[in-house]
Amino acid sequence: MTDTTVAPAPESLLAAPDQATQQEIVREIEEVHAAHARAVADGTYRGGQTLYDFPPYRSSILRHPTKNPKLVDPETIELTSPAFGQRDVAAIEADLTLQHAGEPLGERMVVRGRVLDGWGRPVRQQLVEIWQANSAGRYIHKRDQHPAPLDPNFTGAGRAITDDDGWYEFTTIKPGPYPWRNHRNAWRPAHIHFSLFGSAFTQRIVTQMYFPGDPLFPLDPIYQSIPDQQDRDRLVATYDHDLTEPEFKLGYRWDIVLTGQHRTWFEPEGDHR
Numbered sequence: 014m015t016d017t018t019v020a021p022a023p024e025s026l027l028a029a030p031d032q033a034t035q036q037e038i039v040r041e042i043e044e045v046h047a048a049h050a051r052a053v054a055d056g057t058y059r060g061g062q063t064l065y066d067f068p069p070y071r072s073s074i075l076r077h078p079t080k081n082p083k084l085v086d087p088e089t090i091e092l093t094s095p096a097f098g099q100r101d102v103a104a105i106e107a108d109l110t111l112q113h114a115g116e117p118l119g120e121r122m123v124v125r126g127r128v129l130d131g132w133g134r135p136v137r138q139q140l141v142e143i144w145q146a147n148s149a150g151r152y153i154h155k156r157d158q159h160p161a162p163l164d165p166n167f168t169g170a171g172r173a174i175t176d177d178d179g180w181y182e183f184t185t186i187k188p189g190p191y192p193w194r195n196h197r198n199a200w201r202p203a204h205i206h207f208s209l210f211g212s213a214f215t216q217r218i219v220t221q222m223y224f225p226g227d228p229l230f231p232l233d234p235i236y237q238s239i240p241d242q243q244d245r246d247r248l249v250a251t252y253d254h255d256l257t258e259p260e261f262k263l264g265y266r267w268d269i270v271l272t273g274q275h276r277t278w279f280e281p282e283g284d285h286r
């Protein structure tokens with residue numbers, strides 16, 4: 014069973030004193046954004062490019078690709094499998110509040126939306142997976158040891174298959190913001206990680222959904238590594254009072270668009286903090 018004791022943060026988990034301050038990180042973000050705005054103005058920005066090397070997001074300096082990607086023909090099996098359908102995923106897997114004997118703590122919520130292609134057509138029978146921190150901002154993961162409690166009634170992972178109109182829906186607990194060691198006093202805005210499997214291993218894409226009005230947006234070098242405000246906005250869910258159930262849970266709406274000019278921003282591979 015999970016350990017719920019709260020221990021003080023060991024020094025080794027805190028940012029080193031020589032790491033940048035939040036103010037310095039914000040200044041660096043502004044500089045990169047200003048350079049981006051100049052590239053847009055002089056026509057050298059082609060749009061939709063991922064800034065793989067985003068210095069305010071420190072680990073991106075070390076692990077972004079430095080060579081052109083080498084295209085390799087996938088094996089036939091990789092193009093056709095595995096394939097998931099309604100029968101492979103139980104409906105209960107889309108409710109993260111029902112996975113244990115007791116109820117998880119925190120703000121119960123539902124997130125519902127459609128997976129669409131660039132022409133607004135529904136993407137059907139797609140495996141959508143989510144993972145997230147609990148309401149205290151803690152993941153069940155041995156690398157997450159910051160002093161916030163685990164919740165014995167919350168694992169933080171779920172999955173669903175889109176229906177014939179491309180709809181998915183998850184019931185969960187609103188995740189809390191959590192600290193990380195990018196710089197001194199660094200905190201991630203509350204977010205839910207989303208994976209869309211596609212129809213084979215070669216198509217999987219991953220992104221994050223955020224919550225409206227989060228005060229940590231301007232401070233977060235991961236969110237800010239997306240250069241265009243419109244692209245950042247598309248990662249933020251909308252509060253939907255029609256989805257909210259009286260006395261029970263708050264409703265958020267978030268659509269995922271796979272292609273085209275208004276597509277959702279997806280992360281480079283292996284970058285799922």
Ligand SMILES: [Fe+2]
Nearest residue numbers: 204206285286
């Ligand atoms: Fe995260």
